[in-house]
Each structure stands twice: as C-alpha cells, then as structure tokens.
Amino acid sequence: MATSLPLIPVTRREAPSSTDKGSAYEPLASVWYGEDAELIERLLSFYPRKRPRRILDATVNGGRFWKDSKRPVIGIDIDPRHRPTFVADNTAMPFRDDSFDVIVYDPPHIPNQGKDKSKDFNTRFGLVVRSSKENHYTFTHTFPPFVKETYRVLKAEGILLCKITDYVHHHRYQWAHIEFINAAREAGLTPCDCIVKIRKGPIIDPKWKNAHHSRRQHCYWLIFRKSKKCE
Numbered sequence: 186m187a188t189s190l191p192l193i194p195v196t197r198r199e200a201p202s203s204t205d206k207g208s209a210y211e212p213l214a215s216v217w218y219g220e221d222a223e224l225i226e227r228l229l230s231f232y233p234r235k236r237p238r239r240i241l242d243a244t245v246n247g248g249r250f251w252k253d254s255k256r257p258v259i260g261i262d263i264d265p266r267h268r269p270t271f272v273a274d275n276t277a278m279p280f281r282d283d284s285f286d287v288i289v290y291d292p293p294h295i296p297n298q299g300k301d302k303s304k305d306f307n308t309r310f311g312l313v314v315r316s317s318k319e320n321h322y323t324f325t326h327t328f329p330p331f332v333k334e335t336y337r338v339l340k341a342e343g344i345l346l347c348k349i350t351d352y353v354h355h356h357r358y359q360w361a362h363i364e365f366i367n368a369a370r371e372a373g374l375t376p377c378d379c380i381v382k383i384r385k386g387p388i389i390d391p392k393w394k395n396a397h398h399s400r401r402q403h404c405y406w407l408i409f410r411k412s413k414k415c416e
C-alpha cells in the first residue's frame with residue numbers, strides 16, 4: 186500500500202520555518218507574499234553553498250533590500266543621487282574577476298512610463314527610464330551585457346538573484362523573465378530556481394479604459410548559479 190507523505194500546507198503569508206515540528210530541513214516555498222528584504226535573507230541562507238561573504242547589489246538605489254540587514258553589502262548604482270558605495274555601470278563593473286559570492290539585481294522594470302507625481306514610484310521602480318524604438322521599447326538589450334559582466338565578477342559556484350517582472354507595453358506582453366533567462370544561459374549561468382512574488386493588488390491606472398491582458402500582480406525572483414549544475 187502506498188504511504189502518503191506528511192505534506193505541510195503553505196497558506197497565504199505563511200511560509201514554513203525551521204521551527205515547524207517534524208521539519209528536518211528548512212523548506213522554501215515557491216510563492217512569496219512578504220517583503221523582498223525578508224525573501225532575500227531566506228534566499229541567502231538557502232542557495233549559497235557556504236555563508237556568502239562578498240555580496241554585491243548591482244542596482245542598489247535606496248538600498249531597501251538591506252534595510253534591516255546586518256550583512257555587509259557593496260552597492261553600485263549608475264545614478265549618484267542614490268549615494269551608492271560606488272557609482273558604476275553594472276555592465277562594466279569596477280571589480281576584479283571572481284570577486285563576489287552573490288550578486289543581487291533589480292533593474293528598472295517598465296520603460297517609458299509617465300511620471301506619477303504623487304508617489305516615489307518613478308525612482309524606486311525606474312519608471313522614468315526610457316527605451317527606444319530600436320530597442321523595441323524594452324530593456325531586453327541591457328540583459329546580455331549585465332549577465333556577461335556578472336559571470337566575470339562572480340566566483341565559481343556564486344549566485345545571481347534577479348528580481349524581474351513581465352509587463353504589457355505597446356499593446357504587447359513583454360516576456361522579460363524569459364529574455365533574462367535566455368541571456369543568462371548564453372553567458373554561462375545556470376538557471377536554478379524561480380520564486381513567484383505576489384503583491385497585494387495589481388497596479389491599475391484610472392486612465393486605462395480597456396483591458397486586453399490580465400493585470401500583473403506578481404513578479405519573479407530568479408536564481409542562477411555560476412556552475413554547470415544547481416545542486
């Protein structure tokens with residue numbers, strides 16, 4: 186007779202923890218309802234083979250990911266207004282080969298959006314960054330130079346954590362997460378895992394009068410390893 190496994194249901198906002206009775210290890214759910222900072226902490230405990238000593242945030246902006254973190258993090262940003270550790274372009278990083286155990290990447294997500302004067306969305310989510318017709322009004326062209334540079338500065342077995350969202354623009358669904366995975370594979374990184382992060386509600390603009398696509402209420406955290414294999 187087949188024995189049934191003791192499955193632990195993971196309910197909304199409730200990820201299993203090491204304190205769950207009967208858990209011999211700390212499972213990580215593939216859906217996340219909490220904040221990025223908490224998730225990153227979980228990812229940093231889960232994927233690196235040993236405790237990461239050198240962590241780079243390649244798009245640090247205001248450093249929200251590290252608000253309550255005690256981890257020493259080097260942050261770069263191309264925009265000096267965010268006062269990063271180094272003002273630098275993440276497609277030409279001022280670091281030696283094999284320098285970091287982990288790189289975190291949260292690029293501008295949606296190009297050519299209007300300015301929302303009431304919120305700090307513009308700088309937080311890179312909404313004011315433009316993309317041209319030649320680049321198909323997407324940021325896809327920025328992925329290959331970034332992942333190539335990431336491959337160079339990551340140590341062997343190092344981890345790339347990438348937050349990315351698909352979006353609808355120009356009446357087309359833009360498959361950013363697939364474009365990113367393809368670019369990373371091409372650069373030699375192995376895609377290892379994917380966590381779906383759910384936000385409280387979809388972003389809706391009152392000026393939209395018609396809907397042809399579902400409204401995004403999630404993004405992805407993609408996990409890559411500079412290795413031939415994930416495990």
Ligand SMILES: C[S@@+](CC[C@H](N)C(=O)[O-])C[C@H]1O[C@@H](n2cnc3c(N)ncnc32)[C@H](O)[C@@H]1O
Nearest residue numbers: 244246247248249262263264274275291293310
């Ligand atoms: C979505 S924001 C990152 C938000 C950040 N994770 C946080 O939670 O505070 C994207 C950031 O990437 C930066 N950026 C865009 N292109 C860049 C590049 N080529 N090199 C470095 N930083 C870049 C932007 O200036 C912006 O601050």
